[in-house]
Amino acid sequence: MSSSLREPLERVLDWMVAQDRGDGALICPKHGVEHTGKSAGAIVLACELARQGAARSDRLFAIALAQGRRLVARLEREGESTCFTFRPGRHDPYNCSNNVIDGGACSDALAQLVTTFGERLTAPERESFEHACVLHAQTYLRYAATQKPIPAQRAWAMTGVAGAARLSGHEVLHLAVTEGAMGLASEQHADGSYPYHPLDSGAPHPGSSDVSSYYQGRVSAFLLYSLESVGINPRESPHADSLCRGLDFLAALYGPDGHKCSLVEAKPWYWEGAGEVVSHPFDVFALARGWRIFGKAHHGRAALAAHRAWAACLDREGRPRARRARSGREDYQCSLFWAGHASWAARALPDLEALEALEVAGGDVATAMPAVQAFEQASLYRLENEHLIAWVRGSRPGRSAMHGSPHGAGLLRVVSKATGAELLERSMDGSPGGAPVPAEWAARAGVWNFARGLGAGATDLRFSLWLARAAWRARGLRAALGEPVRRLRDGALAFASPRVRSDMDLAPACRVTPQGVQLESRLARRDGQALPGSRLLRVFELDETGLRVDDQLVESGAAKSVRYALPGAARGVEQGEGRVRYRLVAPDKASASNPAPLALVANARMPSQRAQSLQVAQVAAAFQSLGAATTLYYARRRDTPVLDSAELLARYGVSDSAVDTVALPCVDWIERLPRALQFPPARLQEWSFARSALKVLGGLGEGARILTREVEIAHGLRARARVFLEVHRVPGGRLRRRWLLQAAAELTGIVAISEGVEEDLIELGVNPQCIHVAHDGVDLQRFADLPTRNEARAALGLEEREHLVVYTGGLMEWKGVDGVLTAARQLPDVQFVIAGGMDADVARLRDLAADLPNLRLDGFQPAERVPLYLAAGDLGLVPNRSTPAISARYTSPLKVFEAMAAALPLVCSDLPSLRALLSAEEAEFVAPDDGRALATGIEGLLADEGRRSRLAAAMAARAAQHSWQARARQLLLWMDERETLSAATKPVGS
Numbered sequence: 001m002s003s004s005l006r007e008p009l010e011r012v013l014d015w016m017v018a019q020d021r022g023d024g025a026l027i028c029p030k031h032g033v034e035h036t037g038k039s040a041g042a043i044v045l046a047c048e049l050a051r052q053g054a055a056r057s058d059r060l061f062a063i064a065l066a067q068g069r070r071l072v073a074r075l076e077r078e079g080e081s082t083c084f085t086f087r088p089g090r091h092d093p094y095n096c097s098n099n100v101i102d103g104g105a106c107s108d109a110l111a112q113l114v115t116t117f118g119e120r121l122t123a124p125e126r127e128s129f130e131h132a133c134v135l136h137a138q139t140y141l142r143y144a145a146t147q148k149p150i151p152a153q154r155a156w157a158m159t160g161v162a163g164a165a166r167l168s169g170h171e172v173l174h175l176a177v178t179e180g181a182m183g184l185a186s187e188q189h190a191d192g193s194y195p196y197h198p199l200d201s202g203a204p205h206p207g208s209s210d211v212s213s214y215y216q217g218r219v220s221a222f223l224l225y226s227l228e229s230v231g232i233n234p235r236e237s238p239h240a241d242s243l244c245r246g247l248d249f250l251a252a253l254y255g256p257d258g259h260k261c262s263l264v265e266a267k268p269w270y271w272e273g274a275g276e277v278v279s280h281p282f283d284v285f286a287l288a289r290g291w292r293i294f295g296k297a298h299h300g301r302a303a304l305a306a307h308r309a310w311a312a313c314l315d316r317e318g319r320p321r322a323r324r325a326r327s328g329r330e331d332y333q334c335s336l337f338w339a340g341h342a343s344w345a346a347r348a349l350p351d352l353e354a355l356e357a358l359e360v361a362g363g364d365v366a367t368a369m370p371a372v373q374a375f376e377q378a379s380l381y382r383l384e385n386e387h388l389i390a391w392v393r394g395s396r397p398g399r400s401a402m403h404g405s406p407h408g409a410g411l412l413r414v415v416s417k418a419t420g421a422e423l424l425e426r427s428m429d430g431s432p433g434g435a436p437v438p439a440e441w442a443a444r445a446g447v448w449n450f451a452r453g454l455g456a457g458a459t460d461l462r463f464s465l466w467l468a469r470a471a472w473r474a475r476g477l478r479a480a481l482g483e484p485v486r487r488l489r490d491g492a493l494a495f496a497s498p499r500v501r502s503d504m505d506l507a508p509a510c511r512v513t514p515q516g517v518q519l520e521s522r523l524a525r526r527d528g529q530a531l532p533g534s535r536l537l538r539v540f541e542l543d544e545t546g547l548r549v550d551d552q553l554v555e556s557g558a559a560k561s562v563r564y565a566l567p568g569a570a571r572g573v574e575q576g577e578g579r580v581r582y583r584l585v586a587p588d589k590a591s592a593s594n595p596a597p598l599a600l601v602a603n604a605r606m607p608s609q610r611a612q613s614l615q616v617a618q619v620a621a622a623f624q625s626l627g628a629a630t631t632l633y634y635a636r637r638r639d640t641p642v643l644d645s646a647e648l649l650a651r652y653g654v655s656d657s658a659v660d661t662v663a664l665p666c667v668d669w670i671e672r673l674p675r676a677l678q679f680p681p682a683r684l685q686e687w688s689f690a691r692s693a694l695k696v697l698g699g700l701g702e703g704a705r706i707l708t709r710e711v712e713i714a715h716g717l718r719a720r721a722r723v724f725l726e727v728h729r730v731p732g733g734r735l736r737r738r739w740l741l742q743a744a745a746e747l748t749g750i751v752a753i754s755e756g757v758e759e760d761l762i763e764l765g766v767n768p769q770c771i772h773v774a775h776d777g778v779d780l781q782r783f784a785d786l787p788t789r790n791e792a793r794a795a796l797g798l799e800e801r802e803h804l805v806v807y808t809g810g811l812m813e814w815k816g817v818d819g820v821l822t823a824a825r826q827l828p829d830v831q832f833v834i835a836g837g838m839d840a841d842v843a844r845l846r847d848l849a850a851d852l853p854n855l856r857l858d859g860f861q862p863a864e865r866v867p868l869y870l871a872a873g874d875l876g877l878v879p880n881r882s883t884p885a886i887s888a889r890y891t892s893p894l895k896v897f898e899a900m901a902a903a904l905p906l907v908c909s910d911l912p913s914l915r916a917l918l919s920a921e922e923a924e925f926v927a928p929d930d931g932r933a934l935a936t937g938i939e940g941l942l943a944d945e946g947r948r949s950r951l952a953a954a955m956a957a958r959a960a961q962h963s964w965q966a967r968a969r970q971l972l973l974w975m976d977e978r979e980t981l982s983a984a985t986k987p988v989g990s
Contacts, residue, residue, distance in 0.1 A: 012342045015339060040106045068125075085102075114133070138172075145176045178230075190377055207405070210399075214270065217285075263413065266403065402463065410502060505536075607643065636665050666685050686712060689710070874942060905948045
């Protein structure tokens with residue numbers, strides 16, 4: 001099975017197990033409790049990974065067994081009633097769950113534990129697990145599966161009932177599943193959507209009866225799974241039609257980037273921001289299993305995209321992270337919740353593997369969809385052409401700050417099919433006070449009405465006290481006090497505001513056209529109260545290359561100060577009195593064929609022996625080769641000659657390049673002082689270089705792009721358009737971190753050199769939508785026509801030995817080269833060659849390696865000789881240490897990409913920074929900081945010629961993806977998208 005499918009799930013399980021406090025209880029780091037219902041997910045993850053043939057089957061069994069015992073220990077009787085439930089359930093507010101959700105997951109997991117590992121369980125263990133599963137289902141879940149008012153909770157109960165029915169064969173449990181399925185079908189809308197909490201079932205607010213992108217997949221997944229678990233064929237009547245409609249609606253919510261149109265949401269308080277991915281595992285199972293059962297290709301396409309988007313939001317340890325709100329507010333749920341839910345993606349592994357194989361083979365994973373899909377009961381319209389997908393919402397049942405979808409009566413999302421770029425930025429947290437949002441009209445009407453605000457927000461304010469209690473445990477007193485303040489602001493004051501907006505109307509008239517949808521609506525207040533006398537005509541229709549928008553304010557009623565906020569992606573704008581027309585067009589890949597001039601700014605000594613200067617030179621040459629007239633600005637350092645452009649770039653293997661180079665002056669006293677005293681002059685050098693750069697860059701025309709690696713320069717240019725910052729490590733000092741945050745809030749975009757840098761930027765508070773990860777690359781031309789291994793060894797004057805191991809690159813301590821010396825002592829029959837490093841580092845290492853006849857230190861090598869070393873080797877080394885962060889999390893080593901180009905297998909330290917680049921199918925991983933482990937990895941790989949060949953082939957297959965030109969091409973496309981989306985909002989008045 002593909003590691004891209006399995007490995008993320010293994011990481012999640014490892015992270016969950018790491019939360020064990022020592023007695024098997026997985027304690028949530030946020031809420032401080034054992035979320036028993038989510039611990040059940042660890043059982044299912046272990047079972048599914050074992051079923052799919054994952055390694056460490058004994059460990060997987062041990063995990064499942066330990067968590068099964070914990071579940072049994074948490075089953076208790078509910079007071080004097082006859083019900084038995086799994087604690088904590090509803091009994092601990094910090095558990096953030098209830099009895100039916102936890103119980104369904106626990107009984108389901110216990111049933112799967114018995115089914116998967118039954119032969120390995122002792123008789124008492126099996127009896128204990130079966131008894132707990134069936135007892136809870138008989139005394140509690142079978143009632144919840146038919147009587148709970150919320151469809152998603154009933155469906156979750158059905159999963160536990162189905163598992164118990166499978167173990168016990170009890171007819172009453174089988175009947176509860178079939179009755180539950182019929183009840184869900186009766187509440188499902190004709191368009192396939194489900195209400196979150198139907199009004200006739202006691203919804204606390206009309207908005208709660210809205211449809212939910214967050215819960216739609218849960219209902220479909222649980223229903224499919226439960227029916228199959230009790231032997232009911234989902235293809236047969238009466239279930240097939242209901243299931244297909246539900247899956248069609250779910251698939252329609254997805255864009256090509258694997259993200260949903262998440263602003264269709266009855267329960268907006270549960271998560272905040274522009275979107276979320278933590279509900280994706282349920283969607284993955286529903287869509288992948290639906291594809292297998294019903295054979296609809298668009299279900300399979302959405303399943304693969306959803307799984308990839310979810311996997312991309314795991315951190316290096318395997319902890320799931322939701323997409324954060326713009327304001328930095330955290331979601332109500334926690335990473336342990338989301339990790340437990342990953343079990344549903346694990347259940348889809350066989351179907352995902354089949355889909356991926358079909359995709360690789362060029363099979364029909366995707367089919368053309370209708371230009372306009374109308375889901376009338378949800379009043380949701382999906383518009384799609386070759387270039388983009390747009391979602392338009394019509395009517396909604398109602399809303400408050402915590403109930404009902406926050407936007408309607410217009411566009412919700414527009415996304416490029418080619419790149420996944422968002423062409424319309426919207427957020428769940430909206431705009432405080434009713435301020436304009438892109439593609440909407442906004443105005444003022446009347447005065448503040450605090451009675452209206454309290455009427456809309458009183459319930460939310462009471463509920464905020466309950467949320468504050470959970471926040472206290474999770475994030476402290478300040479967060480707890482913030483909950484009522486937020487609800488007062490967003491749930492009462494915002495609704496008291498005199499502002500009206502076009503997306504607040506609850507009941508627009510909608511008419512579907514062959515290419516889109518037309519709305520007749522009104523301006524309205526936040527609670528949906530329409531402004532008398534106002535009237536809007538809104539047209540959203542596809543054309544050949546984009547989306548045509550015609551927005552007309554026919555009558556404004558009593559509205560004053562009317563304005564319209566144009567989206568940053570608007571093109572061909574025509575505006576008149578009360579009318580705005582424009583097109584939303586996805587940035588075309590062809591736009592990179594004539595890119596803007598580029599200023600690349602790096603505080604690098606050039607020429608030098610450091611990899612930084614090689615990276616800068618290669619990046620500049622790659623942009624120039626793609627047509628971006630590039631000027632490289634670097635530091636003029638003491639005792640370093642200033643070379644003309646051609647000679648300077650030739651030092652780095654770049655020829656025939658039209659890159660202009662400019663050496664900028666700086667105050668350079670660093671090397672005049674001992675190393676211990678170099679901190680002040682180093683900061684002075686950075687400051688003086690930034691000052692020189694800002695003077696020069698200030699004279700550039702507005703059409704030029706600026707890409708800099710220096711925080712100080714980005715901070716100084718933050719008010720300018722088309723400025724990008726490339727971050728190789730997140731600064732540790734307070735001042736520079738503050739500058740970075742201030743710059744990030746206004747820059748066009750930020751390039752992170754690795755996923756570790758991206759994670760820390762997000763942790764610092766940078767908007768993740770502004771970040772693009774771009775690893776380093778390789779100049780493939782330098783590796784064309786490599787000599788044979790014997791020819792390369794002869795050219796290097798190497799002794800005749802059976803095996804040669806090479807290391808190329810810097811010799812700083814964090815590179816872990818000392819471990820190579822230990823390995824050389826362990827393997828005296830293997831020849832080791834180290835090429836690279838500053839003179840001082842080479843001298844230090846020579847002293848340490850004086851007693852090693854099988855190790856040769858060749859020192860710094862010019863760029864054109866590095867391929868010769870890699871061609872000579874049987875394998876290469878990347879022995880980074882586990883500290884500092886630049887080694888473990890931030891680095892994107894050039895040597896890895898050069899090894900790809902040379903088809904050289906690698907032995908690497910097992911670190912997040914390297915795991916982000918390579919899989920176990922592409923490199924041999926060993927424990928970091930351990931020269932003996934490095935020697936063992938080298939010895940094992942040298943002894944296994946077949947594995948070396950497989951690793952070499954896998955590395956070679958990756959090389960083209962990581963050329964400097966491929967990296968520059970992706971960055972130019974991303975820069976186009978960011979500039980489009982960062983265009984200033986332009987008011988149109990009436």
